Amino acid sequence: MADLDLPLRQGFAPDAGISQALPDDIPITLTINGERRELHVRPWTTLLDLLREDLSLYGTKKGCDHGQCGSCTVLIDGQRMNSCLALAVTKDGCEVTTIEGLAAPDGTLHPMQEAFIEHDAFQCGYCTPGQICSAVGLLKEGHARTPEEIREMMSGNICRCGAYTNIVDAIEDVMAKEGAK
Amino acid sequence: MDQSPMFETPLFETHVGSPRNRVDGRLKVTGAAPYAAEFTAPDLAYGYVVSGAIAKGKITNIDTSAAMAVPGVVQVFTHQNRPRTAWRSGAYQDEVAPPGKPFRPLYDEHIVYSGQPVALVVAEDFEIARYAASLVRVTYEAEKHQTDVAKVLGEAYVPPKKRSGITPPPKPKGDSEAAFGASPVKVESEYRIAVEHHNPMEMHATTVVWEGGGRITVHDKIQGAQNSQSYITHVFGLSNDDVRVISPFVGGAFGSGLRPQYQLFLAVMAALELKRSVRVTLTRDQMFTMGYRPDGVQNVALGANPDARLQSIRHDLIAGTSTFEDYQEATVNWSVMLYRCDNATATQKLVKIDTYTPADMRAPGAPTGLFAMESAMDELSYKLGIDPVQLRLRNYSEVDEANGKKLTSKELRAAYQIGAERFGWARRNPVPRSMKEGRELIGWGMATGAWEAQMARTAARAVLTADGRLEVASATADIGTGTYTILTQIGADALGLPMEKVTARIGDSSLPKSPVEGGSWTAASAGTAVRLACDTVRQQLFKYARGMDNSPIANADLAQVAFQGERIALISDPSRFVTIADAMRAGGVDRIEAEETAVPDKLVQARYSSYTHSAVFVEVRVDEELGQVRVTRLVDAVAAGKIINPKTARSQILGGVVFGISMALHEESMPDHNLGRFMNHNLAEYHVPVNADIHDIDVIFVEEQDELASPIGVKGLGEIGIVGTAAAIANAVFHATGKRIRELPITIDKVIGTKETA
Numbered sequence: 012m013a014d015l016d017l018p019l020r021q022g023f024a025p026d027a028g029i030s031q032a033l034p035d036d037i038p039i040t041l042t043i044n045g046e047r048r049e050l051h052v053r054p055w056t057t058l059l060d061l062l063r064e065d066l067s068l069y070g071t072k073k074g075c076d077h078g079q080c081g082s083c084t085v086l087i088d089g090q091r092m093n094s095c096l097a098l099a100v101t102k103d104g105c106e107v108t109t110i111e112g113l114a115a116p117d118g119t120l121h122p123m124q125e126a127f128i129e130h131d132a133f134q135c136g137y138c139t140p141g142q143i144c145s146a147v148g149l150l151k152e153g154h155a156r157t158p159e160e161i162r163e164m165m166s167g168n169i170c171r172c173g174a175y176t177n178i179v180d181a182i183e184d185v186m187a188k189e190g191a192k
Numbered sequence: 193m194d195q196s197p198m199f200e201t202p203l204f205e206t207h208v209g210s211p212r213n214r215v216d217g218r219l220k221v222t223g224a225a226p227y228a229a230e231f232t233a234p235d236l237a238y239g240y241v242v243s244g245a246i247a248k249g250k251i252t253n254i255d256t257s258a259a260m261a262v263p264g265v266v267q268v269f270t271h272q273n274r275p276r277t278a279w280r281s282g283a284y285q286d287e288v289a290p291p292g293k294p295f296r297p298l299y300d301e302h303i304v305y306s307g308q309p310v311a312l313v314v315a316e317d318f319e320i321a322r323y324a325a326s327l328v329r330v331t332y333e334a335e336k337h338q339t340d341v342a343k344v345l346g347e348a349y350v351p352p353k354k355r356s357g358i359t360p361p362p363k364p365k366g367d368s369e370a371a372f373g374a375s376p377v378k379v380e381s382e383y384r385i386a387v388e389h390h391n392p393m394e395m396h397a398t399t400v401v402w403e404g405g406g407r408i409t410v411h412d413k414i415q416g417a418q419n420s421q422s423y424i425t426h427v428f429g430l431s432n433d434d435v436r437v438i439s440p441f442v443g444g445a446f447g448s449g450l451r452p453q454y455q456l457f458l459a460v461m462a463a464l465e466l467k468r469s470v471r472v473t474l475t476r477d478q479m480f481t482m483g484y485r486p487d488g489v490q491n492v493a494l495g496a497n498p499d500a501r502l503q504s505i506r507h508d509l510i511a512g513t514s515t516f517e518d519y520q521e522a523t524v525n526w527s528v529m530l531y532r533c534d535n536a537t538a539t540q541k542l543v544k545i546d547t548y549t550p551a552d553m554r555a556p557g558a559p560t561g562l563f564a565m566e567s568a569m570d571e572l573s574y575k576l577g578i579d580p581v582q583l584r585l586r587n588y589s590e591v592d593e594a595n596g597k598k599l600t601s602k603e604l605r606a607a608y609q610i611g612a613e614r615f616g617w618a619r620r621n622p623v624p625r626s627m628k629e630g631r632e633l634i635g636w637g638m639a640t641g642a643w644e645a646q647m648a649r650t651a652a653r654a655v656l657t658a659d660g661r662l663e664v665a666s667a668t669a670d671i672g673t674g675t676y677t678i679l680t681q682i683g684a685d686a687l688g689l690p691m692e693k694v695t696a697r698i699g700d701s702s703l704p705k706s707p708v709e710g711g712s713w714t715a716a717s718a719g720t721a722v723r724l725a726c727d728t729v730r731q732q733l734f735k736y737a738r739g740m741d742n743s744p745i746a747n748a749d750l751a752q753v754a755f756q757g758e759r760i761a762l763i764s765d766p767s768r769f770v771t772i773a774d775a776m777r778a779g780g781v782d783r784i785e786a787e788e789t790a791v792p793d794k795l796v797q798a799r800y801s802s803y804t805h806s807a808v809f810v811e812v813r814v815d816e817e818l819g820q821v822r823v824t825r826l827v828d829a830v831a832a833g834k835i836i837n838p839k840t841a842r843s844q845i846l847g848g849v850v851f852g853i854s855m856a857l858h859e860e861s862m863p864d865h866n867l868g869r870f871m872n873h874n875l876a877e878y879h880v881p882v883n884a885d886i887h888d889i890d891v892i893f894v895e896e897q898d899e900l901a902s903p904i905g906v907k908g909l910g911e912i913g914i915v916g917t918a919a920a921i922a923n924a925v926f927h928a929t930g931k932r933i934r935e936l937p938i939t940i941d942k943v944i945g946t947k948e949t950a
């Protein structure tokens with residue numbers, strides 16, 4: 012997609028007679044999956060809604076909108092974060108990686124994506140982008156070493172389908188392969 | 193090689209029966225699989241639902257002026273300005289509706305449950321709709337409501353109309369009352385579970401794409417695209433040609449997507465009225481304003497002789513339903529069906545409360561009823577001084593004890609044995625509180641699980657094209673169950689193709705007719721339908737291959753060839769073969785298409801019952817001071833006929849088991865009966881297991897041949913994993929602590945507050 016430098020949503024001219032005038036858009040710059048984007052966002056728009064509704068990056072999921080499920084996990088400057096809890100304007104200048112940005116440009120999957128498929132670490136797939144981003148963040152943090160620690164530190168990502176044991180297996184697998192390198 | 197009785201020709205199984213990765217895996221791990229709220233359209237408007245604040249009464253006024261004044265708001269729909277829809281409530285009845293009058297959103301001023309949608313705000317974007325919704329002012333005239341089942345037990349009634357597809361409680365056998373009185377050893381207790389809401393990770397959503405000229409394409413979160421389609425056509429007076437429902441991916445549902453939810457109605461209504469595309473997504477709070485797993489008051493009484501043979505079984509249930517529908521699920525039947533006993537009675541009654549109608553939730557009825565029954569069996573085992581597994585074996589039955597019918601198969605005995613062995617059950621010290629490590633008490637418990645193995649009439653189409661690709665299609669769904677993958681495996685083996693050359697299409701109302709995806713019947717039904725359609729294609733293809741000039745298989749009949757490696761080869765001499773491409777060329781066609789319908793065998797149904805069974809073994813560790821329970825080890829030995837894909841099948845059971853652990857220890861929709869509302873309507877307060885709650889789960893598939901349950905030998909797996917799990921955990925908690933907890937979930941307060949009885 013080309014650089015965007017326009018209001019993403021139709022602007023609504025505040026009507027003098029109405030008290031419900033909306034706040035102005037605020038310009039921000041985000042690097043999303045390696046691409047620099049100049050954006051105009053409303054102060055009330057979350058990073059999650061910006062990704063999904065304005066940029067059509069629907070890979071990042073909404074499971075609660077309250078920071079309670081982890082479905083919306085993305086990597087912000089390499090750190091895993093719930094994008095529903097971040098107002099987009101507060102992330103001005105940040106680098107955002109979503110599930111769409113994990114595979115190589117030639118389509119080669121990230122090792123964590125491969126491992127999730129191999130271990131059947133999902134069923135409906137709805138929590139999966141969040142789980143995978145979270146797992147990639149977890150590995151980068153470098154704190155989890157045992158399955159017990161993986162379980163604990165992956166507990167911000169709910170999987171209602173109950174794929175937990177397979178998720179842990181997938182992460183352990185990637186960890187072992189990275190350790191072996 | 194497996195020869196199924198219904199199919200004349202052998203099938204060489206390359207993929208069926210072997211672990212295969214999900215064919216939709218790549219789409220799911222890259223974020224490319226589109227769910228209902230992720231289809232988009234130019235000029236898409238966003239709807240936000242305003243939820244009602246009282247449990248019962250009337251809306252006296254809705255002031256939408258402030259909301260309408262927000263720039264970007266397109267319309268606010270209420271019962272006062274909604275467009276005309278069907279007048280008869282019958283038009284709102286969907287494929288799986290229980291008897292009664294379905295809820296009609298925005299129909300009139302009456303409020304029948306808390307959280308009922310009272311308005312839909314449609315705006316140019318999501319945040320504006322959400323903000324404007326907060327400005328809608330509703331005033332009510334409240335009436336006295338009742339949401340507490342326990343308060344109205346005296347009003348219990350036997351539902352006058354049985355819900356279609358649900359087996360009602362069996363006829364009484366013998367005289368359970370007299371036999372109970374005469375039994376030297378007996379147990380009798382009351383059991384409760386908590387109301388549970390399905391809470392799939394994807395919130396219910398519908399995107400309606402306005403195609404112009406009154407035609408719409410609907411992306412709905414639904415377990416059966418054709419159920420949504422017929423609901424829309426009936427309610428809005430449209431024809432099937434006007435409405436196409438496409439829902440290729442469903443972010444979990446567990447039953448919440450069987451019936452169309454109210455966002456479907458609202459989104460379609462708004463789109464038709466505004467003549468533009470509209471999306472309505474519910475919030476997590478609103479996921480608590482729809483169907484739920486009903487609580488009820490259950491009583492189980494068991495009588496036995498000192499030799500541990502059951503003399504009397506009695507299981508009574510009074511469950512809640514809404515004021516407008518008589519929801520029914522099979523809850524008490526299992527207690528009669530499972531064990532050999534001459535005197536057995538099971539009854540099921542309803543009481544009306546002011547909530548939404550309960551809904552099928554993963555194995556509806558079975559984990560509820562078997563929690564009570566299998567807890568009672570455990571209690572009885574202690575009274576008799578017999579091992580819990582032995583008690584079940586002592587009363588083992590080879591028939592359906594509820595109706596005397598034969599069973600299509602039952603490898604439950606093997607499941608007990610294999611499960612016990614894997615778990616190390618023989619090392620169990622039967623004395624409660626006898627196993628301890630540090631500050632943790634260790635308990636080992638077990639229970640039996642069962643679920644009906646069903647088949648439902650389902651059609652499928654198979655299309656083979658000259659490039660050697662096969663497409664199989666049916667309007668069923670994949671809610672994480674692996675339907676795409678198993679249909680691909682079946683299609684690939686039927687025509688001897690690699691899986692990469694087979695595409696499964698589902699989740700589209702324009703595809704061959706299928707019921708909702710549920711009840712664990714999809715693999716057996718859609719799987720058989722695909723196999724049948726492929727068989728017809730096979731026969732056609734074989735005809736072309738044999739009729740070829742100098743055909744190397746000219747004298748063979750269908751039973752003498754194998755479809756393997758994209759060839760049709762003689763079984764006796766595989767060097768004599770015709771490739772699929774050559775066969776089609778010889779036939780002068782570039783596609784072979786067939787549609788077939790799988791129908792359950794009436795004769796089999798009349799003579800047999802068919803169930804999946806499981807034996808669940810659990811280890812819990814209980815911190816006595818903190819009252820915290822952890823399930824540290826679980827073995828589920830499942831006998832469910834043929835397993836098409838051991839990998840996705842195992843995941844199905846894992847998911848069911850996690851649901852069972854959740855039912856036992858976590859999940860609880862907490863009502864405030866003063867307000868008539870579930871209060872913990874968010875994922876921070878409505879607890880479901882997270883990764884740290886789940887430890888070792890060992891799934892075993894017990895070898896089970898079944899040639900009658902379905903033509904492809906499949907019995908289904910979606911439900912069985914949850915059934916029995918909660919009971920096994922409660923039994924393990926008793927073994928650990930000596931405390932018999934008869935109310936789920938087993939939370940800290942109950943562990944600390946319950947007296948030891950052993």
Ligand code: FES
Binds near residue numbers: 079
């Ligand atoms: S959607 Fe962000 S944590 Fe649930």
Ligand code: FES
Binds near residue numbers: 132134135137173443
């Ligand atoms: S795969 Fe369905 S919620 Fe995790």
